[in-house]
Amino acid sequence: MKKFKLLLACLLMAVSTALFAQNRQISGTVTDQNGEPVAGAYVLVKDTNVGATTDFNGAFRLSGVPASSSTLVISFMGMKTVEVPVAAQVSVVLESESEYLQETVVTALGITKSQKAIGYAATTVRNEDITASRNNDAVSALAGKVAGMQVSNSSTTAGAAQSVIIRGVSSIGRSNQPLYVIDGIPLQSVTVYNTQSGYGNLGAGIGSINSDDIETMTVLKGAAATALYGSRASGGVIVINTKSGKGKNRTQVTVNAGVQFSSVSTLPEFQDKWGTGWNGELTLDENGSWGPILNGQIREYGPIVNNSQMIKSFIAIPNNIRNFYETGVQYNTSVALQGGNETTGYYVSYSNVTDDGILPYDKDTYKKNTLSFRGNHQAYKWLSLESSINLTTQATDQVGQGSQNTSIIEGLYQSGRDISFIDAKDLTNVFNTPAGWYTPYGITNPYWLIENAYNHTDMKKVFGKVQANITPIQQLTLSYRYGFDYTDFDRKLTEAQIALPSTNPNASSTNMEGTVVASYGRYYETNHDFLANWSDQYVGGRLDINATVGANINERYSTTEAAQVTGLTFDTGFWDLSNTSKQPTASESQSKRRGVAIFGDFQFGWDDQVYLDITARNDWTSTLPIKNNSYFYPGATLSWLLTNTFDLSSTPLSFGKLRLAYGKTGNDPNVYQTTATYAQGSSGGYFGAGTALSFPFGGYNAFMKSATLASDSLQPEMTTEFEVGADLRFFNDRIGIDAAYYDRVSDMQIFSLPVDPATGYNTMVMNFGKVSNKGVELLLTTTPVRTRDFKWTVDFNWSKNHNKVVSLPEGLDGGKASITRDGWGDIYMYAEVGKPIGQLYATLPVKTDEGQFICDPKTGLPKQSSDLQDTGYNVQNDWVGGISTGLTYKNVSVSATLDIRHGGKIYSRTKSLLWFTGNSIETTYNERRAFIVPNSVLEDGNGGYVENTVPIDLYSGTFQYYFDGNTSNPIEGSACTLIDRSYTKLRNLTISYTLPEKWLKPVGIKGATLSAVGNNLFVWTPSSNPYIDPDQGFTTDLTGMLGEYFCTVPCRYLGFNVKVIF
């Protein structure tokens, strides 16, 4: 810090020395058309560095104006820039201009285009809007702000990978995630998936970026916008433009520091009337609340250890789970230094995030450090150089939230409502360890799990670029850019051993062998880009031509290795592969892909009215069959600025643009799908995971051919999109409407299509099937109040996507392809012709023609279909929307974002579990008294039906089965585990106060803002979902949309932040 100050002092001295050499003084005022003063307008003496900003009264004062200068340039965002002759006293009137005309968008390959010339939907979010909420990753800040874009979490733990889907799911088998491009360089989105359930997937992609470094983020949605980025852009592109010292001649240090406290926001609603037990009986070692009514009696419970047993009152502890969690703390600090002169600019930043989550102690932590350097230098008039290098480290410690023994959430949710957890902290008490925990049914004390958890992941990322731009003549720029991204992870996932003697009642279900898994992955990507840009005006300046041709060479490589041991020698605390007497198992994997592309972008602008843009790209990729590895995709867009063609100044329309776009994007296959391979022989695991038997085996080694038939005729997936849109602003931009309609078809999906194994293969790789996405996106921006001191804006966005599987290959049963299923119940997710991707199938109750349930005469429970049936539900939302608002009164501003999703269903293991355990409020139906399933009949044995007279009751266990999501007995069949996906969430609320300049100036501070921030403050779900925040999946992308296996508890963040600029 001391060095910073020294540097600062030196730079300040240099600037002030320059100022002393001048002499002339100018003062004046700047007002708008209404005579209101314009505060913050910038007044610059043309062709010099001398300038000043106006104060609250619109007044400015310039000193040291060189005698040779004759012109002043006055500019202000949203107003037309004017030039006036130099005079001792000037007064300037600025006319407002549609802000829009000035906006620029950084589009394909780092080319900056004027918003007006763009013929497709592109939404830009600026630094202030990204960083105000102090999220640790930039993409979370976009949630609810961009029409047609859905941001979801794979877990609420800090550092978890995000899933972003733009304009619906297009690909059944490939990624639907967007490509992130930072300053022209594609960012590798490395996701560290979890081999064991219950840990969030960790992301080393967009989450590795320091949000404070970002100047703008632009979301490019359609194929016409993204085509130039090539294969990975078929899911959209998020273009990130970072801050640089360019164009600034003042040294500036920005410090941004905050603290946020996290706490549990929503928990499922629990019943508090019935306590531990099963079948209505008091069995105080049960993992559920199907026992008698809680009556306050003192009872012994749990096993007898050393001739003693625990006792407690049989009463409900309503907040037993909430009390288990603690308040988490997150610190977020960043320092940035930027500056430069006319030829050189630089930007250096450091940031740190430290998060200790809501689990007790510090086993759920996240630490991120970033260091960035960016520089630019105009070496000669014809040569400029740019470089950037960024370094990120992330370290995550997690505690398993997964299934059974190692799961905290199971330990909590499977316990009776009368079990207290905070009393179980003392692990020296045998009753708080697996040996004495009150239940033998495979769960144990969450505190013991935390104490014995060690799951650590380190991730590093280094990325950046070197770029040279040569301008031999004014119209022509030749660029070469070398971009690189190196990402790696090192991780250890462990499980302590529990080896209770077989005489211990907890032994059979609680014992675990213990494992240590050590793994690492290294990923790199390099890009060489060659660009030639020609930009000139013809026909007396009426025809604008801007043409770029270029080439890209890309290589991506990854290597991963994992080694595992089981059966630990030291039960816990020693997490090394040597901690076993058994043979370790190891595996490795490498992949490499290369691509070459040439592309062109030709833009013609006529008279500032009509813009035509034609793009084309041809790719050659290593992942296609070598003889047929080339594919081409063109695009064209048209943009017409109505308000520049017609004089509409007498109408409310202050700006109007119509857009038309057509484009294609290819999506090449994954690596190594074109040739047959032999792998070391092994058979699949017993529960859908791992392996059961594998070579080497007793001195034998063996191989087997892949059961996936490779294809030597693969083609790329091809997405074709047509888009129309309008951008209209009224009443001096007080109201704006940006609307888009798109029709996107993704054809020739690459899929490992399941086939009858009788063919000799389980799957065949092939191109098949068509998916259509049609949708509407609306963005309404309003400024209800805009006065000198008070500004209020409200923006609404809404989008509806209609997704449909158009065709799948013949021979696929019922025209549907399986995507995934849940791990416990019987919920399957399909892509089915004529329906949106993600149609949900379940076993459903059998009904008579009159719609009555047919019950089993022994149990009184509805019979279930033996086959899977269409539930009529789908995982996709009907529509999504958002409202964001900003209020500014003098120095105080308030902003808030509401994220709304409506419709669709999500699989919830939490619901399934809370029904199974009798902890859910819904399991108190009919006060748990026996009842006959309403509207039900029994078969009379002669093909007819008689009234059902068999009640279901607690004591025979049938009442429980009625609520058992595991065995599919309720009246909804296994579909009972599907719940409404709708929610409304207050994503963010920020109140900030900008300190007056008069206080700061004397102490040498340029600006300071204090803010109070709140994130994920409230979530409202329909009454049918008293269980979870549906904004999560067990993994990212399409398969993750099925639902949650064990949702991490959602957190609410509240905190404070200080931003100071020196």
Added chain:
Amino acid sequence: MKKIFTVLALAATLAATSCNDWLDINTNPNYISDADMSLLLPTVQLMTADKVGYDITLYGSFWAQYVTQCSTTNQYYTIMTYDVTNTSFNSPWSYFYSSVLPRIKEIIAKAEEAGNASNYILEAKSMLVYSLYMLTSLYDQVAYTEGYLTETRTPNFDSGQDMQKILIGLCEEIRTMDADAVAADEAMNLTTSSDMVFGGDTEAWFQFVNTLYLKILLRDFSANQSKISSLLAEDDFLAKDAAFDNFLDQADKSNPLYESDRRQLNTTNNIRCCSDVLNVLSASDPRLTYFYDNNPGGVVSGGPYGTSADPTETSRLALYATEPVYFGTVDEAGFLKAEAYARLGNAASAKTAYEAAVAAAFARVGASGAASFIAGDYAFTAGTAEAMVEQIINQKWASNVHGLPWESWFDLNRTGYPTRGTILTDSHGVLSEGYPQRFIYSKNSADYNPNSPTPVDVNVKMWWQK
């Protein structure tokens, strides 16, 4: 000018060629592109052992009524109560077809191409007959002539009766192989390091096929009577167990049912003893304590089939990490011979074979004292063919608690023994009538192959069943 064009054209060609070379990297470095037959045979045997030793043993053990589900857990409740769907039987179908049969086909093709490898052809074809026998015994209709042979995407299936003919044909084809030539090839082209069942003992492979052949012929005794007679006259059946005996007490290396039920599952209490076995075996039979753990009271006891058993009162099925998975046993061969002789009316030979079989069954599990039981409780009584068959099948059933439990389920369906209602608990589970006779056609097949057979319920009899 022309020169420049030539140079440019040359440069362009060079660039295009070198570019394609640079892109020609789509060969997976993690796998090899081909594997020798000696590296494929162990895969065939391991994968077969995995499916036979896990899924098929589990279903066989329940449906032969050796075991019942524990009352405090419910892992196999649906198996016990016959509450199965077409998803229940995906795994054996898909493993036999995508892992075992294609490898067998490859081995045969590679052996034929290489020459002097008739030993590989013998071993691979024997595994082919065994796999097809298992598939048709479990599922009835099987894709063979259009399935594994042609790689059509939508194969038609062969009927059970046609499979019987195909199996007989394949057995006879193997039996006509020149045993001396095979032995000579084995000497030149050792399979000791790749044959995980017999370690390259080609004579044993012929005996395995003969035993299998007898078993297949017995499915239709009257039609095959003369073939059975001549096969018995040859008397060249298994003299040592066809056992996959390579398991270690390690994760992913142990007996599949042990690995799954005892090592991987979160509870090890699921599989309880069914009391039916005590209706055939004497309480003092030493094999009982090999078959089952003692209950908490220190004795072997079980509960009735179809009802969840109390773990505090019933024994658990004993499982061993290194117990082999059997494809055929010496005692099975003996019981098959005994049954054949009994059906031919030759009581004396039936008795000899029966007694040898019981002795082999004792020996297989390391139990002693067979002789006194053969003379005593398990003594063979000559009688009508049917009465002798009942004795033989009952004892065969009791010997296979560990061994070939699925064969006991097949025999139960084929012969009706041991009799339900007297020896076996009569339980229909969730079925409105009947008992499980077959596996339901795999969902993987039904979903993706329009020529997959029409679904048939689990309680519908196959052509060879009584």
